[in-house]
Amino acid sequence: MDTNMDIEALRGETPGCANRLHLNNAGAGLLSRRTLSAVVGHLELEAAIGGYEAADRKRPEIDAVYAGLARLLGGSPDEIALFDNATHAWNAAFYSLPFAPGDRILTGRAEYGSNVLAYLQIARRTGAEVVVVPNDEHGQLDTAELARLIDERTRLVGVSHVPTSGGLVNPVAEVGRITRAAGVPFLLDATQSVGQFPVDVAEIGADMVSGTGRKFLRGPRGTGFLWVREALLPALEPNVVEIESGVWDGALGFSWAPGARRFATWEMSYANVLGLGAAVDQALSLGMPAVGERALALGGYLRERLSALPGVTTYDLGRERCAIVTAKADSVASERIAEVLRAGGVNVTTTVPGHTQFDTVDRGVHPLVRLSPHYYNTEEELDTAVRLFATAAAA
Structure with a gap:
């Protein structure tokens, strides 16, 4: 070792x-200690000069968190949105996709519980179908079966990179190769993988990746993030719009904020954001x-x-x-x-x-x-x- x-x-x-x-x-x-100092230091700054004023003063460091996450994942800062947890990040991506009766959502046996409940809700609400891809002889998602099951009705493939309940690492790069060839969006739950070992969105071929700060990244609780491939954004309609994610046109309409910020919320804990940034920087410095x-x-x-x-x-x-x-x-x-x-x-x-x-x-x-x-x-x-x-x- x-x-x-x-x-x-x-x-x-x-x-x-x-x-x-x-x-x-x-x-x-x-x-x-560096992550703890980032969180506590910002709280002390807010106490000393005010919350809005502290955020203004630390704006370069806050913006750098997006750049750090982009470096960690292999994307660009404009493809990153921040959340208060990974489930909200995953939900923001999933619920931005349109589903209709007969559409199919393909997932694996290792899928995380909250994701499964979301699939079941959308199936009940829209008439879409949830299809569970079987495991292969190694107990991982069977990519040959995935390729066989994808058809013109498939609207999403959602996979947990690493399950919450074991040491399995799913073959997600092969999943990405299959979904790209089929033209089907691929949503990857990387909550247990980011920070534990390298996760490269280009190598994997995912279209949307959700993650958390609190686990193997060693960041504070109350932090999550979403990466969305820029080319997919026009096909997505976020389920929620507010002043950070939408721009009023001066009349009775609005346009989406550019990039992944269309999924963002205006209010967030900047102390936690800066703590996340410190944790990401440490991971990057270690390699x-x-x-x-x-x-x-x-x-x-x-x-x-x-x-x-x-x-x-x-x-x-x-x-x-x-x-x-x-x-x-x-x-x-x-x-x-x-x-x-x-x-x-x-x-x-x-x-x-x-x-x-x-x-x-x-x-x-x-x-x-x-x-x-x-x-x-x-x-x-x-x-x-x-x-x-x-x-x-x-x-």
């Missing part, structure tokens, strides 16, 4: 590393290839050691797997395992059946214990977590 990153220095700049063994980065990563190499290696290290425990099974699917690791003991409830780990100072969580509905129906394995290391974790920390897991599983 050799990288050019100074892990001890990075841990020293992460206050939470002194208090807990944090293996819940798929829930929320630990803030670095996403190096971040991804270490994060995925730690995930593999943890998965291998948990799999070797008697009476313990890991459940991560896919040809390619990431830093999210899910496991279950044969004779001890997952929540009990998680309680023992948390009592021992290890932050973990458990998967929720309703958060990946199609996977729950397909496999019936949830809840599982979910452990998600990141680059600032150490092998020694993972060994500690495995020992506690073993103790709990043997009880």
Whole structure:
């Protein structure tokens, strides 16, 4: 796991590393001091001179957040819109598409719960059909079946890059190749992938990508973002318009704001925005290839050691797997395992059946214990977590 990153220095700049063994980065990563300073510093500036005035003073830094996210994703700043969470970002993209009776929405078994509910709502409202693409022999989205299922009725392919409930990395570049050839919009939920390993929109071929700041990017909670390919914008009609997203024409009409800002809202937490910017800058300075190499290696290290425990099974699917690791003991409830780990100072969580509905129906394995290391974790920390897991599983 050799990288050019100074892990001890990075841990020293992460206050939470002194208090807990944090293996819940798929829930929320630990803030670095630079991100914390950006958030607190702006709140202090607002308290000192006023909220509007602080935003005016920090306008160059706020604008730089769009540029930073564009660099991270491989797009342009005009293709970025900011939100207060990833679900609102994803909804802004999804609900801007028109659907009619007989239209088809294709998705995978690993799709996130909120996305699934949105598909079902639109199907009920419009008469569109939700089609779940089966998995292949590796447990990932079967791209051959996807290509077979796409037809003239298909209006959207929506895929979660990495599910909330496991270490699967879906073959999204192949999905992008298929959707581009078919001329079908591709909406990628990258909530669990951006910040964990490189995500390049050009390489993937997605048309819309949603993400969050709070997870592997290590940004503050209450931050999300949406990237939309510029060429797709004329085909989209945002579901909500307000003074940031629309421009009044002086009479009884309006035009959309240019670029992805047509999805934006005027009011936002600029303290959180600047914190997101600091987290993005840190990821860029470390280099996403190096971040991804270490994060995925730690995930593999943890998965291998948990799999070797008697009476313990890991459940991560896919040809390619990431830093999210899910496991279950044969004779001890997952929540009990998680309680023992948390009592021992290890932050973990458990998967929720309703958060990946199609996977729950397909496999019936949830809840599982979910452990998600990141680059600032150490092998020694993972060994500690495995020992506690073993103790709990043997009880």
